Amino acid sequence: xxxxxxxxxxxxxxxxxxxxARVSGSTASRALVDDKRISLATRLAVKAVAAELxxxxxxxxxxxxxxxxxxxxxxxxxxxxxxxxxxxxxxEHEARQRGYGVMIVAGxxxxxxxxxxxKILMEHGTDGIAIVAxxxxxxxxRERVDPNRLVLVxxxxxxxxxxxxxxxxxxxxxxxxxxxxxAVNYLVDSGYRRIAFVEGGTRSSNTVRAEAVATTLSxxxxxxxxxxxxxxxxxxxxxxxxxxxxxxxxxxxxICYDDKLALALMDALRGLSIRVPDDxxxxxxxxxxxxxxxxxxxxxxxxxxxxxxxxxAVSLIKAxxxxxxxxxxxxxxxxxIRESTRALARSAGKIVIKP
Amino acid sequence: xxxxxxxxxxxxxxxxxxxxARVSGSTASRALVDDKRISLATRLAVKAVAAELxxxxxxxxxxxxxxxxxxxxxxxxxxxxxxxxxxxxxxEHEARQRGYGVMIVAGxxxxxxxxxxxKILMEHGTDGIAIVAxxxxxxxxRERVDPNRLVLVxxxxxxxxxxxxxxxxxxxxxxxxxxxxxAVNYLVDSGYRRIAFVEGGTRSSNTVRAEAVATTLSxxxxxxxxxxxxxxxxxxxxxxxxxxxxxxxxxxxxICYDDKLALALMDALRGLSIRVPDDxxxxxxxxxxxxxxxxxxxxxxxxxxxxxxxxxAVSLIKAxxxxxxxxxxxxxxxxxIRESTRALARSAGKIVIKP
DNA sequence: ACGATCAATGCAATCGGTTGCGTCAAAGGG
DNA sequence: CCCTTTGACGCAACCGATTGCATTGATCGT
Numbered sequence: 225x226x227x228x229x230x231x232x233x234x235x236x237x238x239x240x241x242x243x244x245a246r247v248s249g250s251t252a253s254r255a256l257v258d259d260k261r262i263s264l265a266t267r268l269a270v271k272a273v274a275a276e277l278x279x280x281x282x283x284x285x286x287x288x289x290x291x292x293x294x295x296x297x298x299x300x301x302x303x304x305x306x307x308x309x310x311x312x313x314x315x316e317h318e319a320r321q322r323g324y325g326v327m328i329v330a331g332x333x334x335x336x337x338x339x340x341x342x343k344i345l346m347e348h349g350t351d352g353i354a355i356v357a358x359x360x361x362x363x364x365x366r367e368r369v370d371p372n373r374l375v376l377v378x379x380x381x382x383x384x385x386x387x388x389x390x391x392x393x394x395x396x397x398x399x400x401x402x403x404x405x406x407a408v409n410y411l412v413d414s415g416y417r418r419i420a421f422v423e424g425g426t427r428s429s430n431t432v433r434a435e436a437v438a439t440t441l442s443x444x445x446x447x448x449x450x451x452x453x454x455x456x457x458x459x460x461x462x463x464x465x466x467x468x469x470x471x472x473x474x475x476x477x478x479i480c481y482d483d484k485l486a487l488a489l490m491d492a493l494r495g496l497s498i499r500v501p502d503d504x505x506x507x508x509x510x511x512x513x514x515x516x517x518x519x520x521x522x523x524x525x526x527x528x529x530x531x532x533x534x535x536x537a538v539s540l541i542k543a544x545x546x547x548x549x550x551x552x553x554x555x556x557x558x559x560x561i562r563e564s565t566r567a568l569a570r571s572a573g574k575i576v577i578k579p
Numbered sequence: 580x581x582x583x584x585x586x587x588x589x590x591x592x593x594x595x596x597x598x599x600a601r602v603s604g605s606t607a608s609r610a611l612v613d614d615k616r617i618s619l620a621t622r623l624a625v626k627a628v629a630a631e632l633x634x635x636x637x638x639x640x641x642x643x644x645x646x647x648x649x650x651x652x653x654x655x656x657x658x659x660x661x662x663x664x665x666x667x668x669x670x671e672h673e674a675r676q677r678g679y680g681v682m683i684v685a686g687x688x689x690x691x692x693x694x695x696x697x698k699i700l701m702e703h704g705t706d707g708i709a710i711v712a713x714x715x716x717x718x719x720x721r722e723r724v725d726p727n728r729l730v731l732v733x734x735x736x737x738x739x740x741x742x743x744x745x746x747x748x749x750x751x752x753x754x755x756x757x758x759x760x761x762a763v764n765y766l767v768d769s770g771y772r773r774i775a776f777v778e779g780g781t782r783s784s785n786t787v788r789a790e791a792v793a794t795t796l797s798x799x800x801x802x803x804x805x806x807x808x809x810x811x812x813x814x815x816x817x818x819x820x821x822x823x824x825x826x827x828x829x830x831x832x833x834i835c836y837d838d839k840l841a842l843a844l845m846d847a848l849r850g851l852s853i854r855v856p857d858d859x860x861x862x863x864x865x866x867x868x869x870x871x872x873x874x875x876x877x878x879x880x881x882x883x884x885x886x887x888x889x890x891x892a893v894s895l896i897k898a899x900x901x902x903x904x905x906x907x908x909x910x911x912x913x914x915x916i917r918e919s920t921r922a923l924a925r926s927a928g929k930i931v932i933k934p
Numbered sequence: 935a936c937g938a939t940c941a942a943t944g945c946a947a948t949c950g951g952t953t954g955c956g957t958c959a960a961a962g963g964g
Numbered sequence: 965c966c967c968t969t970t971g972a973c974g975c976a977a978c979c980g981a982t983t984g985c986a987t988t989g990a991t992c993g994t
Contacts, residue, residue: 345680
């Protein structure tokens, strides 16, 4: 029988490779990174031995010496959320292509947990950290994490009125105001007038979005104050109550905080025999995959989630390598018109979408 | 002005803490882990200084010495998938509670990428690795990764006929056969007879599930060979074609490989004016969140995804700490009956669900 | 033929904690 | 009063790879 079985196999060290190749550790080290000072023959020989022995370098040792871990940190609220899954997926993919591992931690929308999560990332010496939709104040984040190694993916906290101001370095966000404008203009062009906003979840950017809706409506000559409904607590529990409240005096269209809420609401409204889009039009935000196959399919302002994740990783890695601060980015959302809204009889006919 | 601003702040070292507390490095180290050899007074003093200086230990250095990284690796096919998101979320949560960071890598259903992903995890010296739905042969996986530090979450590759055989150590799976039995029995009890199976994606466990369906059907006296449809390639693209093929000779009920496929199929069937459940009953697997609010809401065999993730983490950590092999686990799915299926006129009336 | 130059490689320090073992002083025992 | 025990802490080696500098032998120029 083979005596090696079961026992905890000793890791193959660089020194083992060096020994077997009959060179010193330093030569082996240099050979593996193709240092031209080492003769080609030796380089090949060392690599062959390394492959044969299945040598896996110990990153902890390397990190200690070179002060880089080849690890990126990603902090987000929840891995179960389709949007964040999309972001995380793209981020990880991009990082992996460039040789980086990604440590992902969830903050679960709680400051205390988010701090613990951040601490974990810092202890592990991540070379850079991307934080998505943090509940911590940007100020606190920046004093905990080196801003030169930090990317913040934030929901828009700025009002539409100030949307022309430049973003802070390292901030990546989607042009929310632009998305809202596209949505509202589309609705108005389609003949919708009595439009309401439905806030979801706990995120404060709700109000910013609501504000943008109000502003755009008024710019279209609809001066009535914007009605706003509020989904208390979790969007997956409250929808029935929310739907009842909305049904009591049904608007012509509902702009929902996000697709998740919109879909939940559609389900709840169905329970009340309210038809979409016949009785009420519904529009969401995010463009999650299921919005494309819901019944009816959901009109939505799709966020460039994958691009956000990709951009965050690329920008972070570039910053790490150059030493510069990561750049700021404003990405554009896209209005996707589907079946949960339609052209009303009252509509002028031609639909013009103004971004 | 503060001269520190902007510059890359030097990390606070243990030695800095020791100096300020007027003790040696070793004493500081021991004080921080509450070594009883150090006097209480000193311990408190050191901790105070550490907190004041905002000391963050360098895990790379510690790992090098103690040979543990406090990092777990998680390899899964795709972070965008709701099921895997659920698993990853629970896994990370549990790991974080116990002080572990989680490095997540995606294999994207390609052997080459999966190997690269595994390599990343190994280089980073993860203390343990959980692999979800690998496309690599278990044998290959086990020879790359120390089985004592490995948990495999696998779709069921065993036939129903052999479902009484014990699981290999470190294997976590849901009792697929049991879920299939529950689903098929429910359908038959509800009066469904002409039942077909729809394979999805690329995963080979398809055939196992199909086999289980066939077996159960025949055990209920339905001897006709099981019709099977195959969604070529990506489930998000083919549904229209698939639906057309199915519509050509519509069965009474469709058992879909998973919820994603079921929902996509419902959407496609709607395009063909085929109503669910009136014209055809549909049932899926997984129990993803959107199955609960789709229109109609989807009957499904819900997998204990969160429990799988939690169990994987717990089992892995226990194995790491005790040195024993991680235990095997067979988790039970649950049939959730919703609106995409119904009792047919032909049904005996009373519905009995036999697990 | 001999020092200079260069190519190829080895030596040893280093990164920042951890830990076995030794030291030192105070307390306790005979 | 001297020796042993115990408590509290420091010294220095160690983990495994990287890297500045030294070393060696060969080649080159004159």
